Amino acid sequence: MDFFDEFPSLGRGPLRDIKKAIDASFKGFSREYGEALEAFFYPLLKFMVWFEKLLIATPWPIILLIIGALAWVGSRNIKLVVGSVLAFGVIGFFGMWEDTMATMAIISVATIVCIGVGIPFGILMARSDRIQSIITPVLDVMQTIPSFVYLIPVVMLLGIGKVPGLLAVCIYAIPPIVRLTNLGIRLVDADVMEAATAFGANYKQRLWGVQVPLALPNIFAGVNQTIMMALAMVVIASMIGVKGLGVPVLRAISNQYLALGLMNGLAIVALAIIFDRVSQQYGKRLQKHREGGHGV
Amino acid sequence: MVSDIKVSIKNLYKIFGPNPESVLGEAKAGMSKADLLEQHGHVLGLKDVNIDIQARGIQVIMGLSGSGKSTLIRHINRLIEPTAGEIIIDGQDVLAMSDEELLNFRRFKASMVFQKFGLLPHRTVQDNAAYGLTIQGMDKDEAIEKSSYWVKRVGLAGFENHYPAQLSGGMQQRVGLARALATDAEILLMDEAFSALDPLIRTDMQDVLLDLQEELHKTIIFITHDLDEALRIGDDIAILRDGAVIQQGSPQEIVLNPADDYVRDFIKDINRARVLEVSSVMDSKKPRSGVKVDKEMVIEEALQIATANDYKPLIVTEEGKAVGSVQFDAMISAIARPEKDAERNPEYR
């Protein structure tokens, strides 16, 4: 009756061997290619360092001005502009300016990378059902696997620092933009697509002249989601050497500094709300042409 | 009009389903649409369609919903690939075209107007009208300049910078028409282009189309399920039922000699006086005096003239020469609805 009492599992010995073999081969891989990968990411690293320094070195009034201007361009809403500038003012007043700038730097770069990689993948996915059925489960894994699990190989490969942090953030934050690009393109009215085809539009003309512009509101919702998810990774990224608001939060956890944790946490929330509202307003503006009551 | 054939559709079959080739044999052997669906799970879209379409005329294709009209017209620019058959346009086999040739065919030779307009919602009226030209590769300014002529021609001057959603249905379809005309294509495909419009606007649009056709002489293939529309604008009408052409002919031929009950049912409510020509009721007597009418005049007009002339017989002329006469009574009985229409039962609907 032993069979039913204990789940028939691999013995400890073989299991250990399997794990060892996997670890060893990955270590071998990272020893072999770690440097090459680092070299590959070096320009990105340089850019991130430069951008972070730029944000920190720029006098704060100029940054406030830029933030106000961006909020205005994005939302055309004076309340949002005032709110954003005020929020940044308070953050700075409570001594979190530099960390906030560092966080802004990594979020910006992560968003750019996600857009640059995610949109082409979304387009690819929309092109054929087969590609979609391959990419969808990968995205599912990326979104559900606990971030700590992929931190391990990332750190093994690239060590601790900005680039692995960026990778971790991107792995977590890229799925929504891929999904929503794909969805947006697939939702484009079949009648409009047929008209484009009937006038002799080729794949490129249909993609850039019809599908992408009509999918923009959805793509933009994806960008918004991506930014939110990137912000959610700030604390975890700081565990592997990314500077920013996550670092004091970590310190607060290990030392039980309630106020410190709360303040920095709230700063992250403030950033999230500002990014979210501004980008949503912008997304809405992209749909302007849909106004008018005849329903197209 | 010199008759030459622009588009020739030969033995065209279209079967929808997982494996159309496997049931093509059955379809060719004459299996009905219902049986094919029941026994093989395939939809018979088109069945042995043969139509020769005259250049520079308006060919109407008519039929009830589901009869295959949209499927047929989409074969002409190959938006749909046939299961079997041939489509020859200006001597060239459309099905043999390479991808490149097909793109150019769609860009330069055949343009299309859609029932649901198919306008680009993110572009203005002006940019929509210029769409076909930009796809051809024309420089944007030039395209807009050229298409703005057509925007004006369809009566949309002043709306250039509106978005489609800001226009009424009728105006949107004018944009659709301008877009199709702007490419200078010789063939104009119109799939129920006016069906989504309310009756008054529809008549308006028919007038716009007929006026333009007066001067443009394009080969127009016009789909409709509305017989009045078909009779009004068609030079020739083909009637589809369950994917097969059951009758083809001039409006007058169809009204005078409906091929079967399906067609008869179609024509029962029309105003016959407006379709039938004097020639269909004339006799060969040649009275010495009387008012002259051309043999192609419709009865409605001839009746007016006869009434104004004390119901006397009219002299029928062909190219000015008297060829016969027409009696008032004959005209009246011709426009009365044939007896048997009343009791028939349209069970095929």
Ligand SMILES: Nc1ncnc2c1ncn2[C@@H]1O[C@H](COP(=O)(O)OP(=O)(O)OP(=O)(O)O)[C@@H](O)[C@H]1O
């Ligand atoms: N992609 C498709 N797959 C399967 N069946 C189809 C497809 N397209 C059309 N059909 C079938 O082919 C037949 C003809 O359809 P079609 O759209 O050509 O009709 P229609 O005459 O244009 O009708 P309507 O007046 O409603 O537009 C219908 O029975 C329809 O169900």
Ligand SMILES: [Mg+2]
């Ligand atoms: Mg149709």
